[in-house]
Amino acid sequence: MDYTASAKQIIEKVGGKENIVKILHCSTRLRFSLADFDKVDLDGLKQIDGVLGAVIATGQCQVIIGNNVVEMFDEVQAQVGQIDGNKKAGNAPKQKWYEVLLDFVIGIFQPLVPAIAGGGVLKSLLMLFALFGWVNEKGDVYQVLNFVGSAPLYFLPLLVAITTAQKLNVNVLVAVSTVSCFVYPDMVTALGKGINLFGMGVNNITYSSQVFPAILTVLFYALLEKYITKYCPKPVRIFLVPLLCMAITVPVTLLILGPLGYVVGEGFTSVILFLFNHFGWIATAILAAVLPLMVATGMHKAMIPYAVSSMSAMGKEVLYLPASLAHNISECGTCFAIALKTKDEKVRATAISAGISALFGITEPALYGITLQNKRALLSVMISSLVCGGFIGILAVRAFALVGPGIASLTMYVDKNDPSNLVHAIWGFVASIVVSFILGYFLWSDQVSEEIEEEKNDEPVVLNNAEVEKLVAPVEGKQIALKDVNDTVFSSGVLGEGVAFEPTNGQLKAPIDGEITMVYETGHAVGMKTMGGSEILFHIGLDTVQLKGKYFDVKVKTEQMVKKGDVLVEFDLDKIKEEGFDPTVIMVITQANDNQVLLPVGA
Numbered sequence: 001m002d003y004t005a006s007a008k009q010i011i012e013k014v015g016g017k018e019n020i021v022k023i024l025h026c027s028t029r030l031r032f033s034l035a036d037f038d039k040v041d042l043d044g045l046k047q048i049d050g051v052l053g054a055v056i057a058t059g060q061c062q063v064i065i066g067n068n069v070v071e072m073f074d075e076v077q078a079q080v081g082q083i084d085g086n087k088k089a090g091n092a093p094k095q096k097w098y099e100v101l102l103d104f105v106i107g108i109f110q111p112l113v114p115a116i117a118g119g120g121v122l123k124s125l126l127m128l129f130a131l132f133g134w135v136n137e138k139g140d141v142y143q144v145l146n147f148v149g150s151a152p153l154y155f156l157p158l159l160v161a162i163t164t165a166q167k168l169n170v171n172v173l174v175a176v177s178t179v180s181c182f183v184y185p186d187m188v189t190a191l192g193k194g195i196n197l198f199g200m201g202v203n204n205i206t207y208s209s210q211v212f213p214a215i216l217t218v219l220f221y222a223l224l225e226k227y228i229t230k231y232c233p234k235p236v237r238i239f240l241v242p243l244l245c246m247a248i249t250v251p252v253t254l255l256i257l258g259p260l261g262y263v264v265g266e267g268f269t270s271v272i273l274f275l276f277n278h279f280g281w282i283a284t285a286i287l288a289a290v291l292p293l294m295v296a297t298g299m300h301k302a303m304i305p306y307a308v309s310s311m312s313a314m315g316k317e318v319l320y321l322p323a324s325l326a327h328n329i330s331e332c333g334t335c336f337a338i339a340l341k342t343k344d345e346k347v348r349a350t351a352i353s354a355g356i357s358a359l360f361g362i363t364e365p366a367l368y369g370i371t372l373q374n375k376r377a378l379l380s381v382m383i384s385s386l387v388c389g390g391f392i393g394i395l396a397v398r399a400f401a402l403v404g405p406g407i408a409s410l411t412m413y414v415d416k417n418d419p420s421n422l423v424h425a426i427w428g429f430v431a432s433i434v435v436s437f438i439l440g441y442f443l444w445s446d447q448v449s450e451e452i453e454e455e456k457n458d459e460p461v462v463l464n465n466a467e468v469e470k471l472v473a474p475v476e477g478k479q480i481a482l483k484d485v486n487d488t489v490f491s492s493g494v495l496g497e498g499v500a501f502e503p504t505n506g507q508l509k510a511p512i513d514g515e516i517t518m519v520y521e522t523g524h525a526v527g528m529k530t531m532g533g534s535e536i537l538f539h540i541g542l543d544t545v546q547l548k549g550k551y552f553d554v555k556v557k558t559e560q561m562v563k564k565g566d567v568l569v570e571f572d573l574d575k576i577k578e579e580g581f582d583p584t585v586i587m588v589i590t591q592a593n594d595n596q597v598l599l600p601v602g603a
Helices: 004-013 042-044 069-080 096-133 140-154 158-169 172-183 185-193 213-230 234-279 281-297 299-314 319-343 343-358 364-369 377-395 407-413 422-441 448-457 573-578
Strands: 020-023 027-032 053-057 062-063 195-197 198-203 466-470 477-481 497-502 506-510 512-519 525-529 535-538 551-553 567-571 585-591 594-597
Touching: 004 069, 004 477, 020 497, 027 069, 027 195, 027 506, 042 377, 096 140, 096 158, 096 299, 096 407, 158 172, 172 185, 172 213, 172 234, 185 195, 195 234, 195 281, 198 234, 198 299, 213 234, 234 281, 281 299, 281 364, 281 448, 299 319, 319 343, 319 364, 319 377, 319 422, 343 364, 377 422, 407 422, 448 594, 525 567
Parallel strands: 466 594
Antiparallel strands: 020 027, 027 062, 053 062, 195 198, 477 497, 497 585, 506 567, 512 525, 525 535, 535 585, 551 567
């Protein structure tokens, strides 16, 4: 791969050097904060060599690279050079409240994973070596390396203070200094003996390895810093602001925030354990089965706070990481099966590369390169994940390090007190790769690839095999492939086959005779059933539910019969664009009956 050429094109498609405010990367994605998101060419990004996909989410332009993300990041950063620190991120699409919350949580917990994972895997390797008699548990080498592995979890409050302060853009060193007070040895001793502040007793809480007390502490400190800085005289801010912030925050945390954060953390872990204890292997199986969709939409990140909390509270995790083992290795087995069976050289090359990545715990190349582009591959992965996730759940496999499960990180399942836990994890690994390989091999057909190529060539997409029902375009405008829609739920084909349009006017019309089955209250979505029994969903624009009905005039009602060409909804195309929403109109066959449905060709 020519990183220099690809990096140059990426920079160009995100709006050029002058549009970049900040560049970060995670394990598979380049993450750009931009001054003007309207300058991004998502379709152009997806065509660049080495780019698996591109989306705008959580206030960032995310360019999915896969295993080569570090090399691509280094080249992009080298070409961009020094970024003007005074530039501010611009008009990213508006986020819903839960997206803002998720972004905040991910911003805190995601950077913690490398340190926790490194320490956890080191400890698991030490335990494995001790089981084999390769290292003496009483020896100094073992003890020192064990301290190295334990330190990230013990000092987790300090790490959380750093990431929270960075996310809130407050003084990191003052935030860390404040939180460090709660793991200061003399403070720990004093809490054990009993402390009374302002006539109120202080709970004796062990703050080491805790995350939520540290988050609440830094949140409170951030509010104080902003307020005190506003009224503090400039000549004395350098010492008076941190002095007051620390002096107020520590007592408030000891009396209120610390106990509250402790209860939140315990409750968070208890909820997951309740689900696991009452549903057991079923919970593991279901989570493993839906992980492909969660990873595709980024919702798996919401599991990280639980996993970190569980690891710090109990030293192990019993649900998410065991389920991830089934999913990751199922992605691997399916990709290897497809690589063996397909006659398409491009698909084979992609499948081999993606399969190797999944084998080592990185699934996004497999998801975006193979699984989400093909229903049969997705079905293979989900069935295998369901079956093998249940198998792993029945064996009660437990994880002891927070890292993506793969062949190189299997030591994360080493249990000093139960050697069989690693054996059970290996059984789960083998079962996942075998079951997914068999399913992938027998379910895969190059016809699926042909259907994708047909869609690219604007030929009809055939869904079933009986009487034909032919649909016409529901709007005027350019027809585009469903996979090119900037919304994973639609583009992945999870809701069904379909097409999309870049509308040139504001009328949505019935593409065939049928009955209206659903009209969404905000008017941006309509459902209908054809005379042959197939069900169709129309969706006007992306995220346009946020408009709460503005600019949409619905002309039909539920149970109304319509003829081909009847106007279903009139919408103000210009106003929708002015509000910053993507106006793409999507038509998806959510359920095809015994009839054969032909999607429209061209506009």
